[in-house]
Amino acid sequence: MALLEVRDVTKKFGELVANDRVSFTVDAGTIVGLIGPNGAGKTTLFNCVSGLYPVTAGRIFFDGAEVTGLPSYRIARMGAVRTFQVVRPLKDMTVFDNVLVGAFLHGAGGAQAREAAESCIELCGLAEYADKSAGGLPIGGKKRLELARALATRPKLLMLDEVMAGLTSTEVKAALELIRHIREKGITLLIVEHVMEAIMPIADKVVVLDGGIKIAEGPPDRIIDDERVISAYLGAKFSRRLQAKREERTNA
Ligand SMILES: Nc1ncnc2c1ncn2[C@@H]1O[C@H](COP(=O)(O)OP(=O)(O)OP(=O)(O)O)[C@@H](O)[C@H]1O
Ligand SMILES: [Mg+2]
Numbered sequence: 001m002a003l004l005e006v007r008d009v010t011k012k013f014g015e016l017v018a019n020d021r022v023s024f025t026v027d028a029g030t031i032v033g034l035i036g037p038n039g040a041g042k043t044t045l046f047n048c049v050s051g052l053y054p055v056t057a058g059r060i061f062f063d064g065a066e067v068t069g070l071p072s073y074r075i076a077r078m079g080a081v082r083t084f085q086v087v088r089p090l091k092d093m094t095v096f097d098n099v100l101v102g103a104f105l106h107g108a109g110g111a112q113a114r115e116a117a118e119s120c121i122e123l124c125g126l127a128e129y130a131d132k133s134a135g136g137l138p139i140g141g142k143k144r145l146e147l148a149r150a151l152a153t154r155p156k157l158l159m160l161d162e163v164m165a166g167l168t169s170t171e172v173k174a175a176l177e178l179i180r181h182i183r184e185k186g187i188t189l190l191i192v193e194h195v196m197e198a199i200m201p202i203a204d205k206v207v208v209l210d211g212g213i214k215i216a217e218g219p220p221d222r223i224i225d226d227e228r229v230i231s232a233y234l235g236a237k238f239s240r241r242l243q244a245k246r247e248e249r250t251n252a
Pocket of ligand 2: 042043044085
């Protein structure tokens with residue numbers, strides 16, 4: 001059974017249809033990439049799944065239960081947790097306390113929460129910043145803090161909204177390692193990302209949105225050959241580059 005099912009979800013803002021009858025599933029233990037051009041409706045879909053926005057129509061199921069219309073804290077407590085594209089740490093608090101807030105989600109107090117926060121900080125490479133104020137972190141650090149805070153909630157499904165945007169190529173490599181590690185811990189991932197070289201090699205499946213509509217869904221190897229995806233998003237040149245990388249991988 002799928003861990004997450006998005007069924008015919010439509011989200012309108014007045015006349016604008018940001019998500020138009022979008023359906024897909026995310027199986028437990030997999031990494032699913034959600035891609036598409038700017039304004040395709042990716043963040044909106046995250047906002048609907050995480051309960052931040054009510055859907056206009058359609059239904060959402062998580063871990064065997066319908067979550068359509070539930071408030072976001074309840075969806076988070078059930079285990080579907082997301083990061084924000086525009087990172088917004090509690091600036092005046094330390095990095096440690098920011099992550100501790102995540103660890104408190106299930107109401108576990110004291111030592112247990114502190115331990116969880118510590119291990120997530122360590123995992124996300126933030127140990128040296130733990131006692132510093134979150135507002136002073138560079139952008140890469142803020143992205144990792146978002147991740148650490150989300151991880152500290154012990155999610156079943158982690159939804160990442162462009163955690164690799166603005167990172168250097170070394171930082172992207174580190175982020176990919178971290179994502180692989182997170183999956184090995186049994187956490188399912190739904191990842192919005194524009195960095196195709198990053199998402200394509202790790203995704204089990206890719207869902208492509210364009211203008212609010214799902215235009216393709218399938219394994220990355222098929223997505224990079226898909227004419228509709230190439231013309232809407234990847235572009236011919238870039239698609240050939242990804243195809244060449246795939247050849248390299250298969251020949252290796
Ligand atoms: N709160 C809102 N009110 C009105 N319109 C919105 C709102 N949020 C998003 N939109 C519109 O919905 C459409 C989809 O936006 P969304 O942010 O979901 O795109 P995206 O795929 O995440 O894009 P990007 O890759 O640039 O982050 C856009 O036209 C956007 O302007
Ligand atoms: Mg977005």
